[in-house]
Amino acid sequence: MENGFSQTDESALIGYAQEGDLDAFNRLVILYQDLIYNQAVRVMGDVAAAQDATQEAFISAYRNIKSYRGGSFRAWLLRIVTNACYDELRRRRRRPSTPLEPQDDEGEEIESPQWIIDPGEQPEYHMERRDLEKAIQHCLDELPFEFREVVVLVDLQGLDYTEAAEASGKPIGTIKSRLARARGRLRDCLRGFRELLPTEFRLENEEIQ
Numbered sequence: 001m002e003n004g005f006s007q008t009d010e011s012a013l014i015g016y017a018q019e020g021d022l023d024a025f026n027r028l029v030i031l032y033q034d035l036i037y038n039q040a041v042r043v044m045g046d047v048a049a050a051q052d053a054t055q056e057a058f059i060s061a062y063r064n065i066k067s068y069r070g071g072s073f074r075a076w077l078l079r080i081v082t083n084a085c086y087d088e089l090r091r092r093r094r095r096p097s098t099p100l101e102p103q104d105d106e107g108e109e110i111e112s113p114q115w116i117i118d119p120g121e122q123p124e125y126h127m128e129r130r131d132l133e134k135a136i137q138h139c140l141d142e143l144p145f146e147f148r149e150v151v152v153l154v155d156l157q158g159l160d161y162t163e164a165a166e167a168s169g170k171p172i173g174t175i176k177s178r179l180a181r182a183r184g185r186l187r188d189c190l191r192g193f194r195e196l197l198p199t200e201f202r203l204e205n206e207e208i209q
Helices: 007-018 022-044 047-067 073-092 123-142 145-156 161-168 172-196 199-208
Strands: none
Touching: 007 022, 007 047, 022 047, 022 073, 022 123, 022 145, 047 073, 073 145, 073 161, 123 145, 123 172, 145 161, 145 172, 161 172
């Protein structure tokens, strides 16, 4: 497992957390906070909203950890944060939409969001990658929620079909079908940003056309 934790370590921490050990739960938070936050960022497309969803997810996980009955713990957590994102997106439909550009706590645009910064990257490459990240996020935002959820789980988070099915609460067949359709829509959308794509993807798109 990541961060030096073994499956045995995780199982022990979960057991202690289910007995009310807050320190054990906090260690689980440290282990999974990046994964859960990245899921929220990609699904929400907004830093502040992702932070809120991540916080709500871990609060909910702590309150409900006794209901965890085995299986993939990260899939269990991802299902909680995805549900938190879905609830927030439903609330937003009743409010003015948020801008595509991520903002800080004072409403100012974040020029270089933390999750896409590579300190060793040359400025020109950083700008190109930033533009590509924005294009990808734009195309993700255009997907229906159920498609976005699956493509983030599988293609960005690296879950296999079984874990993605567990995280979303859907059958594997549904995961495969939604993933195929999501990838097709993303490919179509990204054709509009062809100049930002790496060369091999530009060539692939030219062959498809």
